[in-house]
Amino acid sequence: MRVIASEEISNTVKNLIINSSVNLPEDTYKSLKQASEKEISESGKTVLNQILLNADIAKTELKPLCQDTGLAVFFVEVGKDVAVGGKNLTDAINDGTRAGYAEGFLRKSTCDPLSRKNIGDNTPAIIHYDINDGDKIKIMYAAKGGGSENMSRLKMLRPSDGKDGVIDFVVETMREAGPNPCPPNIVGVGIGGNFERSAIIAKKALFRKLGAKNDDPELAEMESIIFEKVNNIGTGPMGFGGICTALGIHIIKEPCHIASFPVAVNIECHSHRHAEVII
Amino acid sequence: MGAIKIAAPLSDETILSLKTGDEVLISGTIYTARDQAHFRLVKLIEDNKPLPFDLQGQIIYYVGPTPEKPGEVIGSAGPTTSYRMDKYAPTLMKYGLKGMIGKGKRSAEVKDAIKKYKSVYFGAIGGAGALISKTIKSSKVIAYDDLLSEAVRRLTVENFPAIVINDIYGGDLYEEGRKKYENKYNYNNIIAV
Numbered sequence: 247m248r249v250i251a252s253e254e255i256s257n258t259v260k261n262l263i264i265n266s267s268v269n270l271p272e273d274t275y276k277s278l279k280q281a282s283e284k285e286i287s288e289s290g291k292t293v294l295n296q297i298l299l300n301a302d303i304a305k306t307e308l309k310p311l312c313q314d315t316g317l318a319v320f321f322v323e324v325g326k327d328v329a330v331g332g333k334n335l336t337d338a339i340n341d342g343t344r345a346g347y348a349e350g351f352l353r354k355s356t357c358d359p360l361s362r363k364n365i366g367d368n369t370p371a372i373i374h375y376d377i378n379d380g381d382k383i384k385i386m387y388a389a390k391g392g393g394s395e396n397m398s399r400l401k402m403l404r405p406s407d408g409k410d411g412v413i414d415f416v417v418e419t420m421r422e423a424g425p426n427p428c429p430p431n432i433v434g435v436g437i438g439g440n441f442e443r444s445a446i447i448a449k450k451a452l453f454r455k456l457g458a459k460n461d462d463p464e465l466a467e468m469e470s471i472i473f474e475k476v477n478n479i480g481t482g483p484m485g486f487g488g489i490c491t492a493l494g495i496h497i498i499k500e501p502c503h504i505a506s507f508p509v510a511v512n513i514e515c516h517s518h519r520h521a522e523v524i525i
Numbered sequence: 526m527g528a529i530k531i532a533a534p535l536s537d538e539t540i541l542s543l544k545t546g547d548e549v550l551i552s553g554t555i556y557t558a559r560d561q562a563h564f565r566l567v568k569l570i571e572d573n574k575p576l577p578f579d580l581q582g583q584i585i586y587y588v589g590p591t592p593e594k595p596g597e598v599i600g601s602a603g604p605t606t607s608y609r610m611d612k613y614a615p616t617l618m619k620y621g622l623k624g625m626i627g628k629g630k631r632s633a634e635v636k637d638a639i640k641k642y643k644s645v646y647f648g649a650i651g652g653a654g655a656l657i658s659k660t661i662k663s664s665k666v667i668a669y670d671d672l673l674s675e676a677v678r679r680l681t682v683e684n685f686p687a688i689v690i691n692d693i694y695g696g697d698l699y700e701e702g703r704k705k706y707e708n709k710y711n712y713n714n715i716i717a718v
Contacts, residue, residue, distance in 0.1 A: 300653040304601075309600070352591055352592075393605065393629075396606065424699060428652045480705065486648070
């Protein structure tokens with residue numbers, strides 16, 4: 247059994263957080279660049295160029311891309327032949343989160359939902375675990391902003407609603423969201439599972455590389471239909487009007503109950519900060 | 526299209542001249558406030574107590590910056606989504622607020638108040654916090670430091686970039702922009718690799 251010290255995990259998490267806050271991932275930068283070339287609206291083009299300039303400034307001056315440095319969301323895959331020494335894995339990730347948000351001068355955005363009092367250190371992180379084969383731990387991190395999260399939706403469709411029901415729900419969610427979630431957006435769609443599972447896989451779908459095709463041809467086709475419909479809404483970059491409202495539609499599906507048809511739409515802003523590491 | 530340079534606080538003349546879709550560069554003094562600060566400001570008005578700053582002619586910027594590093598004026602400082610302040614904004618406009626900077630749609634009540642009290646709603650680019658912070662030349666917390674990033678700050682800005690979303694004439698850039706580009710996307714414009 248391989249043993250990884252909890253300090254190593256905390257350190258890795260801290261560095262992931264600090265680096266992500268100032269470095270827009272390459273696939274996102276490339277996708278925004280392509281959008282700036284395709285956009286036909288003048289103000290939309292201006293916005294996209296400003297977003298790219300912002301990414302350049304963040305990277306060279308080590309200044310956070312966005313003031314909303316998010317809640318810290320993790321998808322963690324733990325091999326069956328690895329153990330964590332010292333603190334438990336959840337505490338190790340929270341220690342790394344606390345250190346990353348403090349040492350990176352990032353905004354602390356967790357608060358009590360009722361009193362609205364700030365927790366002060368951006369914990370607790372939101373962590374989803376999976377168990378795998380092997381002796382490694384894979385940590386996927388996203389800084390998830392509140393603006394796009396607030397526009398996300400979940401609906402228990404009827405099985406008779408079919409594929410068209412899913413497509414309509416995603417497009418309607420994006421139409422209602424309009425300028426609020428900082429378009430152009432990445433749209434994660436979770437189909438199936440149950441109530442909570444659909445939301446978790448919608449979030450996980452956001453991690454797929456922008457521009458990478460869905461392995462499932464049926465889902466790939468749905469993605470391109472939704473992509474066209476969403477970009478026909480007219481919202482455009484920051485909602486000032488245009489044809490670049492979504493950078494990508496990413497769907498994951500899982501089996502569900504014979505009576506259910508859950509669909510979750512998790513919207514991500516253009517400041518698509520995510521990173522992963524294998525220890 | 527050239528941006529229009531305007532001064533903050535806003536004069537009546539500036540407000541009359543601004544139209545939906547105008548790109549502006551704002552210079553002068555503005556204040557920051559988000560959810561909890563709005564709640565407190567409106568409570569003070571309801572209780573007939575003095576506010577921590579005079580609202581007359583002022584612009585409030587909806588922002589909660591990242592902590593500044595040693596030597597920095599301010600951290601990353603882009604706009605937050607405005608609708609969360611919709612409940613409070615009409616009261617502040619009634620008592621003199623003339624401008625708001627944020628991002629995203631406003632309620633019908635806020636749009637009515639913008640016309641009634643002659644105010645302007647400006648949109649800034651969300652997710653461009655590093656870029657926008659360069660236009661902020663000074664920052665001082667003047668109230669509610671217990672709210673951390675949500676404290677009220679007085680900012681001096683130079684050429685702060687924004688666009689007029691809602692003007693006093695009933696214009697709405699989000700509605701007009703969307704209608705203009707509805708169904709303009711086609712397969713020739715697929716952004717996929």
